[in-house]
Amino acid sequence: MAKRTAIIDIGSNSARLVIFEKTSRYGFHLICEQKSKVRIGEGAYEKEGYLQPIGIKRAFLALQSFLHTINKYQVKKTICVATSALRDAPNGKLFIKWIKKELGLSIKIIDGNKEAAYGAIAARNLLPVKDAITIDIGGGSSDIALIQNGNIIKTYSLNLGTVRLKELFFDKTLPIKEINQKAKRYIHTELKALPFEFKSALAIGIGGTARTLSKGIMKHSGYPLDKLHAFSYDIDAFSDYLQAIPLSSAKNLKKFNLKKSRYDTIREGTLIFNEILSYIEAKSVITSSVGVREGVFLEHSLKQDKLRFPKEINPSIISILDRFKPFINIEAKKRNRLKIATSLYAELQDEIADHQAYHQELLWALKLSTIGKTLTIYKSHQHAFYIAMQELNYGFTHQQILLISLLLRMHGKELLHKPLFQSFKSLLPPKAQLLWLSFVYTLTVLLYEASNSAKITFSYTNQTLTIYSDKPLYLVKEKIKSLKKPIPFAIIIEDKERLPKCKALGI
Incomplete structure (x- = not known):
């Protein structure tokens, strides 16, 4: 391509x-x-x-x-x-x-079914979902796809669109309640044609209506992260908000924190969205910033992969590594770094006690650990944080994006950046676990940078972490003295230190 x-x-x-x-x-x-x-x-x-x-x-x-x-x-x-x-x-x-x-x-x-299929191709590849129903409300139709275990099972196109409803009902000079009643009857007639298997607890909101509503909910609830893609919410928690919009006058729409450019069709779109959500028995919504356009692109770029990224591939991670060209580019060295982190994380489980729930996020952070140095080595950890926050778009939850980014922000002198932790606390692991994850990340980076290809193992007993290495770790011994720890414990290094004899120098 x-x-x-x-x-x-x-x-x-x-x-x-x-x-x-x-x-x-x-x-x-x-x-x-x-x-x-x-x-x-x-x-x-x-x-x-x-x-x-x-x-x-x-x-x-x-x-x-x-x-x-x-x-x-x-x-x-x-x-x-x-x-x-x-x-x-x-x-x-x-x-x-x-x-x-x-x-x-x-x-x-393209017909409505193809339109729905494109939205589903984009969603299943670029959102962290396996089972859901996509809902893409356009001006003339609402296109829906059923996804189960990551597979697109069936698509359907309804003759329900914002412009269609606007011209048929909302542009009429009638009381707003009467307009809603007539429009609902029209919507329900269309929904009767939807196949019975279109039921799912999770709905994927695609298109302008769903995105506008999600942005409004984010502002309404004081959501801490300004990132729309993969934002999710519980429908019942915002039911009053969603039900009030179609009944509002055009003048009163500003109280819902909605984009002004959407005022002309948001009441119609919200009414359609509400009725579809109810019909498919959805409990929550995840927002998609991708849709038909990304689906068309992926149809062409993933032709040889049956329209799916391989299981181990995340396109955001690949794109960042391609563009920011980390210094660590030898595959064997990458694996060694990840192996060190995996071993250390497992060894410290008696203290961390999280059942290695964040293992994948830790490995992703380590893969990206040098991206900030592409810009400059000074404050490279801060650069890495901002790159990750902006570029980790596809296939991640907001919780994963924040955890990976915050790990990249650490650099040994601190295990927790308090202002960031306070800002995003509701989306992060508990503080104690976050401190341990940060310690594992920073110690892994330190060991890797100072030892390169050394074979490193660990043991943790009696509040003492012992680091074994088949090569010298002299620089690590120096730096480890100032390394922050989640709790007080000792660190001992047993390495293969070699000092050649030189009689002239008295050694």
Whole structure:
């Protein structure tokens, strides 16, 4: 696949451009994102589905601008897909031919099931989920996919969209309660067609409506981490909030902490979202910042892997390692470092007592331990923290992102950065366990940097940690004196110290 790939997604409400850059077979990152509120389907639902001049003009100008951006970024491959507004429009094919003639851009219309499949491909690869139902509410349709054990079992497309409901119900001059009642009856009629197996305790919110609601809930609840992807919430805890939005007047929407740009369709979208969540018996929602565009990209980049990243691969970790080029790049040395941490973590379990629950997070942090030095060796641990906080996007929970990032922030002089711990306390392990994890991480880094390829083992008895090495650990002996510990205990080093004799120097 081309190093840079542009994906254009033409929806009923918005047109979006994203440009992905591959850093290796499994590593990639987003380098450009643009959006235009084209509302290509505006007025269509009351005109037998025909695209109207006002929407056509906005769509043309947006696509023209996207192509200028694509050219500027020297993109080698461009894929453009269109969803319900164009597939439902009797003059949709005429619009596609016109765009091809005037702009040279080929547009592929995808049906609702394909749209749902793309969202599911993105979600199962880039979110920490195995069993869930994706819900992608667009302007003209709501596309749903059932995921079980990481497999996409079935997809379905409902004729429920924000623009559709807006023009059919919410634009009418009726009392808001009456509008809601009529719209609900319409929604329930559509939901009756949804296959019975579409039931799940977890819903994945894809698309603008779900993201807007999650951002509102984050502000409403004072959530400590400003990261939308993988944010999750309990539906019952925010039921009053979610139920109140469709019943609100347009003027009162500001009290819900919602983006102003979403005021025009958020009541319609929330009503659809609420009714689908209830119908599928969902208990919680996890938010996805990825969807159709990422699904299209992954369909092409993971063709040889059955549209799934291998089990041991995390694309964010791969992308960071590709771009920030850690100094430790010999595989055998990497394994030695991870082996040291695994052995130490296991040996200290009598004190830590966490059943090695954070083993994988510890190993991820160690893999990334030198990324900050790419910028400068000074305060490299702080640079590593900020890189991880921004770049650990895919496949992690917020708790994992914070733990990995905070471990990278440690550098031996402290086991806990108190301001960060206080800010994110609700999403972190208990303080005592965090101190031990930090100790294991910092001692592993110290041993690795000072010993390189030494064979190192540990024993911990009578509050004494003994470190055995088949090579000298002189620098470690010096630094270990100032190493912070979670609790008072002794550290003894037994190494193969070798000092050649020199009579002239008296040794």
